[in-house]
Amino acid sequence: MTGEPNLLGDHLRARRELLTPQQAGIPAAGLRRVPGLRREEVAMLAGISADYYLRLEQGRDRNPSRQVLESLARVLQLDDDTTAYLIGLAEAGPARRRRRRRRKETVPPSIVKFLAALSLPAFVEGRYLDVLAANPLAAALSPRLVAGANRLRDVFLDPAERALFPDWDRATQGLVAGFRQSVGTETDDPRFIELVGELSLASPRFRALWARHDVANRRGATVRFDHPLVGELVLNREKLVVSEAPGLVLAVYHPDPGTDAADKLALLGSAAATPTRSEQKENHA
Template sequence: MTDGPNPLGDYMRARRRLVTPEQVGIPAVGTRRVQGLRREEVAMLAGISADYYLRLEQGRDRNPSVQVLESLARVLRLDDDATAYLLRLAAARPRRRPRRPREETVPAGIAQLVATLPLPAVVEDRYFDILAANALATALSPRLAVGANRLWDLFLDPAQQALHPDWEETTEGAVAVFRESVGTDTDDPRFVELVGGLSLASPRFSRLWARHDIKVCEGAPVRLTHPRAGDLRLNREKLDIGGTAGQMLVVLHPDPGTDSADKLALLASGARTPADAVSPGPGPSGGGARWRAPGERR
């Protein structure tokens, strides 16, 4: 096997373990020692040699054709988004120099928009670090604030877990979106720090991360249980912020005329803008927001 990262091989290995012989028409005969499909079975179904598949999975061959990858995607039962992710992994080239930590700065116009929106709104980067948040977002959850990490809190903060009555489904989707968002950019120090910390602190995150599930970020309904407002049914919209390194504007809004709309209006009436609700963008204020580990002083 080769030295160094092998994201393509890791992904193929993880996904073949999730496919059962019955799903691809292979009779289950006798006792199987492996979880999911054997390498030889994947190779046979994809129309390639077992030795070639082994080289791909071990990282000794990193230049498969698109046709081979699409055949493997079919055998591994990948949907369109997961297939696109597989192709991206194959096209990625390892960096020769280590990455340096990168400061994230919210554009000034977006920062102003977040502060004035009459809806819960935050800006997060590709690692789910919160770079900007308005008062209503923080009223919805104190952890929706600058310096927090949404993924970290979702897995490790009891109050944040209680906010999500569908916590297991929420965490499953969050990890799949996170992996797709990061893509091949896995040598970033922030990624290494976050995934390493979560893998050690949360067995559930570790299990979900090992599945290599992929889900494209898109709008979706959200069910929340607020300690004061009670049950809320909101719609979450995620909008890409152009000209940034993967920043997203996340807005939560209720359907008009619903009970959730009334409850959100009550929360808004008592919300106050915290002093650090928005990280300043380029301009006279300067600066930006840096992620802080839980417990780190500002």
């Protein structure tokens, strides 16, 4: 084999090792070195030969049919997002996966104006979860929500950012799953290699989550914050694709009407709009 990464095989192996015999509905007979399914068990349940499945995991066969992939997804109990990702790995085989020069991620001017006009915390993130633009209310929600920051680095490595999320375990799982989906098959990009390498060394939590191969579209969710100024704050988060710039997503936080979260967000907005003492001195200088 060449030095091509074995993305399909790595993904199949990771998901197989997460599924127990009990979950798959088969008896766990005999001594098992790992808690997950054996290769031959996956092959039997999927209706393919054990040798063929072994070739898929080892990367010696990288062109399975869609029918085979859907059967494996059913056996491995993959959700819709992960099934689509699995099929995408096979379709983006080595012959079709060519290294391309990455264009600089640029936020369209219309989106920059839209951010400034929004009276809700909002920011734009790129393919590698870099913050590319943010409005002042986003920075009031978290001082790390500013252009130039990276959501993965901050949530995993910055203690102040971690403290914002009482549900940090759930938040990090969703963050990594969204990151994997966003990157897709473009794992030879130096930016990706550097970021994953840094986080894998610095954060055992990231390393464990990355090894799971979870996949999820970057989508909306309900997020609970423990904010140092206003205390508990529950907000809805929407993630909207920026159609003019592939790979960019606009994230907006908003409260349910009539809740204390709406009042707390208004308080944060007032604090963000009030100039600090140093800013007042600069303005009068």
